[in-house]
Amino acid sequence: MEIKVLGTGCANCKTLEKGVQIAVEELKIEAKVEKVEDIQKIMGYGIMRTPGLVINEKVVLSGRVPSVKEIKELIEKHK
Amino acid sequence: MKFTFFNTQKGKIILPVVLIFVWYFVYHYLQPFTDWLIFSALGMTKGEHLAETLWFFIFEFPKVLLLLTLIIFFVGIIRTFFTPERTKKALEGKRTFTGNIMASMLGIVTPFCSCSAIPLFFGFVEAGVPLGVTFSFLIAAPMINEVAVVLLYGMFGWKVALIYITTGLTIAIIAGWVIGKLKLEKWVEPWVYETKVGHNTLGDKKLHFSDRIKFGYEAIKEIVGKVWLYVALGIAVGAGAHGYVPAEFMASFMGKDVWYAVPLSVLIGIPLYSNAAGIIPIVSVLIEKGAALGTALAFMMSVIGLSLPEMIILRKVLKMPLIFTFIGVVGVGIMMVGFLFNFIF
Known part of the structure; x- marks a missing residue:
């Protein structure tokens, strides 16, 4: 599966990226985690708040940093 | 249980x-x-x-x-209840003055952080929200935030908090309206209009109250x-000044009779970047030691409302002349508030 963290480099985006990596490790799944910093690419997903979380090209969350537990639930739900 | x-x-x-x-x-x-x-x-x-x-x-x-x-x-x-997506929808097709009023008020309640200023700007542009209306939002959102209002209430009481909110709103409405009238769309980076903005179905989910x-x-x-931490630092500096700085010490720098104190405070406040949490406790002590209310208010608004990091972020989508116009129009508005309150009180 493919997970993307959308963010222009603010503190929250980095926190989310770390959270995603922890979640992926704990779930022991094969996933490609990518950070998208290019604003035009980010806007392609139509979010109005960063950070954004995209799983398999679907926006599942934007504008806040969820807990690792919530990230795991989101991954399970959208894989 | x-x-x-x-x-x-x-x-x-x-x-x-x-x-x-x-x-x-x-x-x-x-x-x-x-x-x-x-x-x-x-x-x-x-x-x-x-x-x-x-x-x-x-x-x-x-x-x-x-x-x-x-x-x-x-x-x-x-x-x-107020996601940026809904705010965008509410502002769609709103023109002229009504749009500015709505945008400023929505700026207070819509969750906003300057790091999201760009995606928000794109979303507004894409929805056809006029530039001036977008600016009303971008002025009100950082200036009138919950942290500032709480600190103003806590350190000055509800009257000053209310004055800050109403004058801040007025500045956001009028400054946005003026920027709209100036027709400055040519100073928005052209790639903003060329970017294809996607759509997602987030935010339409029903939430339970829990x-x-x-x-x-x-x-x-x-x-x-x-x-x-900023609150602690601001109050620590304020506490030190409260105990050790003599009364009326500030009167000669920031007092009512020092006319140039208002513009000077605004100018100093623009590059000075501190969040409301750090600056308000300090300003409360400045007033206690003889600074005039209008001057102090202008200083706070300038520090909180016009911040260098936000300008740097906005520079990605706005050309320099538009950034300067933005600072200029808002700065003049803040100065007028400062003079007005020094005159009244």
């Missing part, structure tokens, strides 16, 4: 009610407790420099934190977790 009760959906709604009683109890007894601690337990004398400084810090710091926690909790819940409460706690964790 079992503790697990608070994990049920009903319990999640009742828990905040219980906590509010605890909150009220602590808030109510904070001042008597501080008095007792400083003047009885530690046996210090009223009016002494050190006693006044300690008293100020031990009372004000927990007081402001308590107020912040309470208000941010409610604001966190209220904001689950979910909204969860967002309230999250807001406390995020915002109080971020600003408490």
Whole structure:
């Protein structure tokens, strides 16, 4: 599966990226985690708040940093 | 009652009610407790420099934190009703003055952080929200935020908080309207209009009230977790000045009769970047020591509303002349507020 963290480099985006990596490790799944910093690419997903979380090209969350537990639930739900 | 009760959906709604009683109890007894601690337990004398400084810090710091926690909790819940997506929809097709008024008010309640200024700007442009209306939003959102309002209420009382909100709103409405009239779309980076903005179905989900409460706690964790240190620093500096700086010391620099103090305060405030949490406790002591209200207000608005990091972020989508026009129009508005309040009070 493919997970993307959308963010222009603010503190929250980095926190989310770390959270995603922890979640992926704990779930022991094969996933490609990518950070998208290019604003035009980010806007392609139509979010109005960063950070954004995209799983398999679907926006599942934007504008806040969820807990690792919530990230795991989101991954399970959208894989 | 079992503790697990608070994990049920009903319990999640009742828990905040219980906590509010605890909150009220602590808030109510904070001042008597501080008095007792400083003047009885530690046996210090009223009016002494050190006693006044300690008293100020031990009372004000927990007081402001308590107020912040309470208000941010409610604001966190209220904001689950106002997503930027909905705000965008509400502003779609709104022209001229009505749009500016709506955008400024929505700027207060819509969750906003300057790091999201760009995606938000794109979203507005894409929805066809006029540039001036977008600016009304971008001026109001950072200037009138919950942290600033709580601190103003905590350190100055509700009258000054209300003055700040109404004048801030007025500036956002008029400045946005002026920028709209100037027709500056040519100074928006052209690639903004060429970018294809996608759509997502997020944010249309139905939330249960217990979910909204969860967002309230999250807001406390995020915002109080971020600003408490600035509050502590601001109040510590304020406490030091409160105890040791002589009364009327500021009158000769920032007093009513020093006319150039207003423009100077605004100019100094623009590059100076501090969040509301750090600056307001310091300004409250400036006023206590003889600074004029209008001058202090102008200084705060300039520091909080016009920040260098936000300009740098906006530079990605706006050309320099538009950034300067933005700073100029808002700066003039703030100065007028400063002069007005120095004249009235």
